[in-house]
Amino acid sequence: MNLPSTIIRLSTSRTIWLGLFATGVVVVLIAVRAIFADARTPVAPSPSAAASATLVKSERVRGELMTIRLEPLAGRPRIGVTDEWSVVVTNERGLPQKDCQVAFDGTMPAHGHGLPTAPRVSASPEAGRYRVEGVRFSMGGYWQLDVVATCGNALQRARFDLRL
Amino acid sequence: MIWRAACVFFLSLALALGALVVVNRAWSSPWNDEQQAALRSLWIGSLGPVPADPTNRFADNPNAARLGARLFRDARLSANRRISCASCHKPEQSFTDGLALARGLGDGPRSTPSVVGAAYASTYFWDGRRDSQWAQALTPLEGPLEMGATRTLVANVLVQHYKPEYEAIFGPMPSIPTDRLREAASPLGSEAAREAWARLVPAEQEAVNRIFANTGKALAAYQRALTFEPSRFDSYAAQVFRGNHLLASTLLSPEESAGLELFIGRARCTLCHRGPLFTGHEFFALALPFGSSGPDPGRAKASKPVREDPFNCLGHYSDGKPEHCLELRFWADNELAFLANFKTPSLRNVALTAPYMHAGQFANLTEVVEHYDRAPPVEFPEHTDIQPIGLNARERSQLVAFLGTLTSEIHDPYAAARPAD
Numbered sequence: 071m072n073l074p075s076t077i078i079r080l081s082t083s084r085t086i087w088l089g090l091f092a093t094g095v096v097v098v099l100i101a102v103r104a105i106f107a108d109a110r111t112p113v114a115p116s117p118s119a120a121a122s123a124t125l126v127k128s129e130r131v132r133g134e135l136m137t138i139r140l141e142p143l144a145g146r147p148r149i150g151v152t153d154e155w156s157v158v159v160t161n162e163r164g165l166p167q168k169d170c171q172v173a174f175d176g177t178m179p180a181h182g183h184g185l186p187t188a189p190r191v192s193a194s195p196e197a198g199r200y201r202v203e204g205v206r207f208s209m210g211g212y213w214q215l216d217v218v219a220t221c222g223n224a225l226q227r228a229r230f231d232l233r234l
Numbered sequence: 235m236i237w238r239a240a241c242v243f244f245l246s247l248a249l250a251l252g253a254l255v256v257v258n259r260a261w262s263s264p265w266n267d268e269q270q271a272a273l274r275s276l277w278i279g280s281l282g283p284v285p286a287d288p289t290n291r292f293a294d295n296p297n298a299a300r301l302g303a304r305l306f307r308d309a310r311l312s313a314n315r316r317i318s319c320a321s322c323h324k325p326e327q328s329f330t331d332g333l334a335l336a337r338g339l340g341d342g343p344r345s346t347p348s349v350v351g352a353a354y355a356s357t358y359f360w361d362g363r364r365d366s367q368w369a370q371a372l373t374p375l376e377g378p379l380e381m382g383a384t385r386t387l388v389a390n391v392l393v394q395h396y397k398p399e400y401e402a403i404f405g406p407m408p409s410i411p412t413d414r415l416r417e418a419a420s421p422l423g424s425e426a427a428r429e430a431w432a433r434l435v436p437a438e439q440e441a442v443n444r445i446f447a448n449t450g451k452a453l454a455a456y457q458r459a460l461t462f463e464p465s466r467f468d469s470y471a472a473q474v475f476r477g478n479h480l481l482a483s484t485l486l487s488p489e490e491s492a493g494l495e496l497f498i499g500r501a502r503c504t505l506c507h508r509g510p511l512f513t514g515h516e517f518f519a520l521a522l523p524f525g526s527s528g529p530d531p532g533r534a535k536a537s538k539p540v541r542e543d544p545f546n547c548l549g550h551y552s553d554g555k556p557e558h559c560l561e562l563r564f565w566a567d568n569e570l571a572f573l574a575n576f577k578t579p580s581l582r583n584v585a586l587t588a589p590y591m592h593a594g595q596f597a598n599l600t601e602v603v604e605h606y607d608r609a610p611p612v613e614f615p616e617h618t619d620i621q622p623i624g625l626n627a628r629e630r631s632q633l634v635a636f637l638g639t640l641t642s643e644i645h646d647p648y649a650a651a652r653p654a655d
Contacts, residue, residue: 180621182618
């Protein structure tokens, strides 16, 4: 037997075994981590299905027909968070209506209760846009949001359906 | 030889574990996407950090939390020097007491709620009559059926026993003659206490109130630090999210798993018990029978106390700005709408906290689930937020079984704290 070649074969075989050994350890560690990781370790969240919601309606009560748009500033309605919404009032030609008196309220018809908060409406610097602060939904389900806007002689009412 | 044996061992182990991972992943999930999203919303890993409390600038100060933990266990803060916060919020009972009605100096009208996770709420007590955790912590100190202390008594304990700790956190202790503190004085409480309070000059009242308010802020800092460890449900959910469905199936029994499916599905529990703390901290009417303390208006009568509380968010002792006071700014006063409304409690550790509801009306979880399933009608002027579910006996017991999987240890970083000598 040729001595140098034996040495090479021996060391090759040692290298292979060492490699296999290391691979085994790594696979074991990965498997253990995959299975037994801490229950609190964050996992990438699945994409949220919630879409943004702008609610638009026109229901004339008296005077010129206007459009009432209701928008959550957070981009979408949220449960359990005190949020600000906007009411935007425009006339038939799409012109913003300023100096309107705007009232807002929300109820849950199936439960006989309203919002857990008392929202406040105020004018905003942008013509035709009114701030509604303090809107919170206490639970998921079917809500009705009512907006009444009085602009000069025109009285407009809009009831929005919202399923959370 | 050793190398070969080790290799064979590790390769076999790797093969076995690898196979387990593959089988785990291949095992079909019992949950569809919508259900998985519901599981994730309840999972403790979805719980964010404790929200900031701008009304208490010491809320996240570890020294304040340490002081709060000592005060929490200090019975000298009560009229008879035998009742501490921990007498009713017992750490070993998930910070409740196992009683239908809280027992301090007398029997209170409601049960003792847990304090763990309360820092995520924006209103406090069963009826919401306080708007911060530190304002809440002050109320039982002076409650005649709870600890019955006077404001000067509380300030005196702080001056006598906690001055160095206090000053390290809050700055110099307001100066007030010791003999003035020895007199039992409080703007609330007995006539004698109120008269003694009236005899204090405004600067002395301010000093006492300041020490008193900071006592609440330290107590709140401590309670903010209490957290739930993951429960068996959380371990299960984590494995489901990883796709380890075979392993997950070993963590919940089929009955518990069926209960979970009902909880997030047909039984509609998550409408109110939502999020990782299993509560949205909102108020609801539940068509409940009266407790032994009689009819209770709940949230309907909270408006006046919260608005008049000198320690509320808009008050002199709050560190917040008016824009932080969302609860007070948008507080709804409509009494009829909130009649018999009570705050949704967390369901974590619920199996440890019988009896149930705001006055211990139900002895066990079976009775609770039966009530929600039946949803008795109510008469005007009450309304009800629950409707009959239509469960059978087995499904009700599955729900109860699931609630048992929410039990966990509570992490208290200051568990070793003891009152000062």
